[in-house]
Amino acid sequence: MTTSTARVLALLEILQGGGIRTVPDLAARLNVDERTVRRYVGHLLDLGVPVDSVRGRYGGYRLAPGYRMPPLMLTDEEALAVLLGLLAGQRAGLVTTSAAASESAAAKLRRVLPKTIGRRLEALLETADFTARPRSGTAPEAGVLLDLAEAARHQRPVAISYTDRKGRGSDRTVLPYGLVAHSGRWYLTGADPADGEVRTFRLDRIAAMTVQSGSFDVPAGFDPAATVLESLAHTPWTHEVSLRIHDSVRHIRSHLPESIATLSLIPDTDTDTDTAAATATDTATPDDANLADTGDTSSAGPSALVAADERIGWVLVGIRAERLDWIPPVLAALDRPFVIEHPTALRDLVRALARRLDEHATAD
Secondary structure (H helix, E strand, O other): OOHHHHHHHHHHHHHHOOOOEOHHHHHHHHOOOHHHHHHHHHHHHHOOOOEEEEOOOOOEEEEOOOOOOOOOOOOHHHHHHHHHHHHHHHHOOOOOOOHHHHHHHHHHHHHHOOHHHHHHHHHHHHHOOOOOOOOOOOOOOHHHHHHHHHHHHHOOOEEEEEEOOOOOEEEEEEEEEEEEEEOOEEEEEEEOOOOOOEEEEEHHHEEEEEEOOOOOOOOOOOOHHHHHHHHHHOOOOOEEEEEEEEEOHHHHHHHOOOOOEEEEEOOOOOOOOOOEOOOOOOOOOHHHHHOOOOOOEEEOOOOOOOOOOOOOEEEEEEEEEOOOOOHHHHHHHHOOOEEEEEOHHHHHHHHHHHHHHHHHHHOO
16 A cells, blocks of 8 residues: 555545544644645545545535445454444343344454454354343334434423333333433433423333423433432332441442432431341342333432541441342341341241341351
């Protein structure tokens, strides 16, 4: 490849990055004079690449909007990032298309890459393994996700057809504040314009949506991710669990994240009661047990624990769960004094675990 040809391709790669590039900037990056830049642009035009010339003080060159580049020019690191991103998105359950679409996209990418890069990436994909299990679930339609993203970005209300966790359908108007990916699912958080209450919706339960006229303002400091996590923790489930744990907030959160449990510090008063404690060597994985099916919930916004989360004291823990069997191992892993306020069935499960641990510990 001649030096001039390499620089023409380098110019194409720079323009591929988007935006308007001034002639002095291009000349500096290509290490040529401005006249040569214009000649290289002419070469691209001869090859059928639509390069627009933008006049004015801040003018320069750019690729025509909507033009799809036939050659894909990626460095080794860029190609690796794209392929691993496709693979990670698919395994995390966040890809809004079928697995076949992801695989065909990766195959197309590999076909247009130079053979040397393609072979190295093939070797990585064939030999790499993952410790995290792939997540399964119903992905939302790509059009719904992208349309909601645009509406949130431009602060436009949307009308959605939604099915809640009990299978009830309804038509709603939502002010989309943000989109959040969590535990293999996409969520929309936004306000109901009728009462201003913030709600959380699963995207895979949105059957249709249309953008409405008008606009809105997102509350200052609004945190979509924190709001979704708190909303999930308040989702109604079969069991309402209330515990008091004598521990620091930080340590409790390491076992019971925000999407699983709500925490509130109990003032230092006379809270002495009969307590139960357990120990275990295994930790639980409550995400799979507690977040199997999340529906439409309401939330006024994320709350904060104002006291230092390192202080040891009594903390009120609220959990909503479909099953209780995963909670005793978590309490054992915490290895801190705790009081079960309700339900009674959880006490029985803790006692059963304690008996099993005792049997294992005393076995010959």
